[in-house]
Amino acid sequence: xxxxxxxxxxxxxxxxxxxxxxxxxxxxxxxxxxxxxxxxxxxxxxxxxxxxxxxxxxxxxxxx
Numbered sequence: 001x002x003x004x005x006x007x008x009x010x011x012x013x014x015x016x017x018x019x020x021x022x023x024x025x026x027x028x029x030x031x032x033x034x035x036x037x038x039x040x041x042x043x044x045x046x047x048x049x050x051x052x053x054x055x056x057x058x059x060x061x062x063x064x
Contacts, residue, residue, distance in 0.1 A: 006045045
């Protein structure tokens with residue numbers, strides 16, 4: 001599925017593969033930066049894609 005240029009599916013798959021298959025070679029400072037800097041932006045972009053396609057959003061409480 002093409003979610004547009006603002007949703008980096010290839011980069012996401014690459015990070016998933018690196019963490020899953022090259023665990024010892026992962027630079028965890030990069031993972032930390034992605035989690036705290038890029039993921040919030042990604043959530044917003046995915047929300048915009050969902051809104052554009054009239055897909056209902058489900059809120060998840062992660063505070064626990």
